[in-house]
Amino acid sequence: MLKLFTKGFWDVVARLILRNKIGILISIIAVTIFFSLQWKNMRFTYTEANLLPDDHEVNLVYQNFLDIFGEEGNLIVLGIKDSTLFTVENINAWNTLSDSFKAYDAVDAVVALKDLQKLVKDDVNERFVLEPFIKDSITSDAQLETLTDDLFNKYPFYDNFLFNKDTRTIRTAIYMNKAIVNTSARKDFVFDDLMPKIAAFEKATNMDVRVSGMPYVRTLNAQNIVDEIGTFIAGALLVTSLIFFLFFRSFRATLISMIVVCLGVMWTFGIIGLLNYEITVLTALIPPLIIVIGIPNCIFLINKYQHEVKLHGNKVKSLQRVITKVGNATLMTNVTTASGFATFILTESTLLKEFGIVASLSIIAIFILCILIIPIIYTFLPYPKDRHLEHLNKRWIGGFVNWMERMVKERRITIYITALILLIASMIGIYQIKISGSLIEDMSKEAEFFGDIRFFEEEFNGIMPLEILVDTKRKKGVTKLATLKRMDKLEELIIETPELSKPISVVSLVKYAKQAYTNGNPKYYQLPTSQENLFISSYIKNSSSNVDLLKSFVDSTGQYARITTFMKDVGTDKMERIEENIQAEIDKTFPKEKYHVTITGKALVFQKGTKYLVKNLAISLSLAIFLISIFMAYMFRSFKMIVVSLIPNLLPLVITAGLMGYLGVPIKPSTILVFSIAFGISVDDTIHFLAKYRQELQANHWKIRKSVYGALRETGVSMFYTSIVLFFGFSVFTISSFGGTVALGALVSATLLFAMLSNLLLLPSLLLSLERNIANKEVFKEPSINIIPDEDDDDADENNAANSN
Template sequence: MWNKIAIFIIKNRLRLMLVLAVLTAFMGYHARNVEMSYDFANVVSPDDPDMQYFSRFKQTFGEDGNVLVVGMQDKSIYQLEKFKQLQELTQQVSKVEGVKGVIALPSLVQVVKDTAERKFTTQNIFAPFPQTQPRLDSLLQVVENQNFYNGQIINQKTGATLLAITVDPAYLNSARRVEVMDNIAALTEQFTKDTKIQLHYAGLPYVRAVMTTKVASEMKLFLVLALLVTAVTLFIFFRSFYAVLIPMLVISVVVVWVMGTISLFGYKISLLTGLIPSIIVVIGIPNTTYLLARYHFDYRRHGNKVLALTRVISKIGLVNLVNNATTAIGFIVFTFTHIAILYEFGVVAGINIFVTFIISMILVPALFSYLPPPTERQLRHLDAKPLNKLLEFFDFIVHRKRPLVYFFLTLILGLSFWGIYKVKTVSYMVDDLPEESSVNADLAFFEQHFNGVMPLEIIVDTGNKQGVMRLPNLRKLAELEGFLHTQPILSAPISVAGLVKTATQAFYEGDPSSYRLPDNTERNFIFSYLAKQNDGANQKLLRAFVDSTGQSARISLKVADVGSRQLDTLINKRIKPQLREIYGGEGVTVADEGNTMRFTRDDSGAETTVNLTGTTLLFIKGNQYLINNLRSSLLLAFVLVTFVIALLFKSVRVVVISLIPNMIPLIIAGGLMGLFNIPLKPSTALIFSIALGIAIDDSIHFLAKYRSELHANGFNVSKAITSSLIEAGTSMIYTSLILFFGFVIFAFSEFGGTKALGILMSVSLLIALFTNLIILPTLLMSFDSGKYIHEPDALIEGYEEYYDEDSDAELDLAQLRLKLDQEEQEPENGKVQRV
């Protein structure tokens, strides 16, 4: 079959290239429309109870992750001139398109009692704006007396203050977000220039904007670096301009297909899909490397370019196809996770790995058929004397030092398993950004002065309509608030209890000592004032923390980005026990269901439900969900790769022997993670199935050659291994080094996850090279008798002449009429060669 495919490609090469050109132009046209992803992808299943509850929460109370905070700590801001500039900044930012509102020190309001109307109203503390420093100081004292704002807008101990900028969700998850962020940044930078006050930025809108910008810039950078690194490596190996230009052309075409695929499928460029073009460059080059090495090898044997190019297709086609299939498996398994970002990553990468195979199988032979044959200088790499010396050393180790190989292997695996035992699973909201990033520095500022900015929500469902405003329920809310206020990684909580305390303070003419819940005597008076809040800021604020039925109350918090482990400890070891103490007790049955706790009174059946939710919890849970799915993906990849090898060789012994050398690099990579304190997170869990799919290619390449050499050497295992090492080892080293240098460029990423992926992938693939050149032949020497049973159903059976040069007669090259200068020449053996 592959002989017919080879003749078809060579004979119709011009037509095939034209078809590829048209299809590539079509993909390029659609690639123009590819868009960036501007939101944190939801990786938790829509059927997950916590995800469903969070969706209901947003319908009731709105987004919790659409606030950008701009903070400062400078005593001069409380001087009249600079305070006026802060007021101007607040007003200017509030007018930016896409900004719903700004809460800042100059715009703060206080609740006052309207005795005539018997209701509460609000008034701006700084209206009219003070004209003297003493007046400003007195108004700042009024702010200090408003306990509600302490820890929210101002830290009275450190003097830090912030602007809380609410971004319209319609802008938040679209390309318009960048424009909004840029417009805000222009105003804040001008403020810094005018006042010399340093500003700090945080909040999910800012983090997402920064990450989106970096993803776009790194995608371009890594694509250029991948092309450059592979081009230099190819030139060093082949010493030929064309051996660099044509693979680069092939890969460039595939990159266009990648971008076109993303656009056609309606996907967007995310942190994962943004890596695909660079990854395709790296893993696509081995396709052309095998083809070029085979072309040069054949041409030097008989000097017939057409025959060499045809044999390239017929004899490399199956191995390249199987190699691409196993590589694609490492990506395709992600489509079984039902997680959008992984599904898209797997679909785009899997499809384009096969596209790479097809394009390289057409373009490489076709384009070289129009070029002069390789010169002696360009064929010199086939001798590869330094590499041959290395391979001869490996052969010596395999034949003479097998006990030593097993000893060091046992030692390394033991150390690796110890490292795996130390691996920790931990995730952070801004996990991918480097420690020295300005985002992390600014985040540290807010954690120091406001205990964090990452959203966390607690919803208390009283079980009764208007139950929130009942004094016993308010007291429980206040007790819970008091506890939360003591937690060092949580910001000051905001809830309806705080609003009622503020109302009590207003009822007593703003006396700071009256910031408390009313007692039974005061309740009727104060609540009668609150009952008349039909409009205005008070009513809007109240509706932000109590649902329309008055049954559920919201406690809104901000948490430091301390990671999933500390957050889990906070919730399960501190908050939940406190909830049991407040809402539980004698005669109350408690049901703990993940992030939901139900408290049912045995005597009446009345139920109070407390839910913990918010973007932070869902993000952390999503990462854990992602890691669990990636573990399943690795198992699935292992099963599929096993199936491919079994189909190829139809031998249980070969399957086992081939898998062992490729599991060792994964075990070592896991051990390195534990030894060097690299946590298990989505980015690091991702590499295992990908590495398995790529690394197994060397095993298939070696075993195909080994099976052929068994025939050629009378089923003598020792001789077959020596020949296989020398002849297959060179191309294995070439491709592995290209993969190593290609993936190592990701180690220079600003994203921690991408950096870890680059380091672990490159190390895993380099280790896989040595395990396939040392461990694999060692296992064959120890456990393969050399006895061979013919399996007609095995794919490799039709491929026994992989390196057999006596099969040229099978290629009816007389079918080919290849013209260059409208002339034909009949070479020896009746085979047609281009002139």
């Protein structure tokens, strides 16, 4: 009954499409215009990808820190390592450059050499006063020599913050306005103000200025994402159109396919704008993905049309058969592909959820466009010429099909042994996979800003902030000497950790105060004794500048203090060990009844997010397998067939995971996507093959061998065509400058290639080997949905549609 309903449904769809072609085309144009009007709502992300749910404990801790001290990722640093800097002319030019940024609304504060202050004891008024290192400008070599001697030898408070005394590297810290650091105004400041000024300085002084810091890195990285969207779309169009033309040898068919996928891309951008989502490194992949996934739809539909035309010569009848015979199969394969992406909707990560929603909706949209536009356009075009049909008789394709058939007939044991060896080798490789929680690993290694990141890692031990929040549970608890000593002990561990920079906190300020109290002797840059603390505290209270000195390190109540350090780009394992060591020291040093100490910061949040995604990978992939199994159960009504069909699709995933282990490709947010995407796409071939196999069984009176080989010959060519398009289409992503995108493209391409071979060799071999158990009328029941209609369709309905046109 349902079979008849399905057949009748697609007959109705075919008649509706072919009878209302002008109205449908006008509707498509109207929807496209509507979506294009939504593009204005698209915006590019100005924040780091938060992979954790909003209510996750790590996010809550980080948000608590931001509530107390505000945005922590607002620091841009400029650095110079050049001996010619230490001339009167160049040091003044450097100070002038640094000073010029104070005039911008986007900047909260600038700390440069000219802004450095000496903390000096005023015995008369019993207070500390600040005196600038440079009062106006450097006018002589003697002044410059005094300045460098003070900096590098007498004031350890500033060491490793604004200079590295060992390498004599100097840097300037620019603190962006916290209110605009996560908005488009950040981009305007970086591109319109910061970069031109630096370029002018470099040209005038012939010195190389290094620039880094999270706002700067994020801005240039986001711009790279924007730039690559156009490159990916152009690359995907070029590659897929070229392959399409080589298969069909028809400019007409190629142009029609390009129109369809270009409309699909426009709809995708419209969906992003309509949902008011940001364009992230993941959503930027969807438009080219739609091109790559849409072209196989076009191949199936146009290939079927040309087959039908060649068979009986009736164009309108051929177009109706395209819809009725291929429409349901194409719908099912697009639904399974969309399901692979849709599993990300069920994760609690906003980033992945948005990716899953946009990708799955876009896949359904490209199916609708294909099933509507291709038949309608062909009704207006003349009958295909002989040269357009020549590809249907290509001998080399026949040779490929014969090779597959021969392998399945004669080398079945070889196929099984090869599959087993690959499985064992892959399992070994899987144990070598590492997890990466690096914020910068996927960034372009060729980009200049990436070299600058490495420069600051080498000179100042990193740019990625790691924060420790100390809650003393009482007002002014931070100023207690016992608290300062505990913080100092924790800072000693941080200093001993080579992957972390020298920490900055109120402890450093109090040590600086003692140095000032002892008339600036650097030997006394240390915490005061209890008696000294009483005197120093009175000096600090009397100082007019004490609030300015403390506000960056301690909150207004004196209950909370922060210890800020910067981290190198390290692997997840090493980062976890660092966190464990710090936490162990915290547990040992800070009694829980008196203190609540937490570790946070962007680097830690991202690393925890990656771990969270890895834990959800198995859930996401299991959901994809479960959903697709339900589809297949609904279509084939056989549990045993579901198991057999999953084997050739799971094996490529295991092989890919093994390759990741052997090649050192880590599990990270970008490569996590590979498995669900590849599984959702590769299972399409299985559906096509099994649907045709069931049809062959009925036509051949349940003669299994004949049916397997018939299905192999019938579906092998189309599976080969679509797999080649998908392989080269996903390979476009390997031109990316982002390591994660390159890995995604290469891994999905490899997986789909393995999946094609697995479906063409392993699947038919399994069907033949297990014929007694799975290929009989009792086990292989009548399907709920006949995704490839039987050949004895009612021609009367088709003729009615033809006559109506």
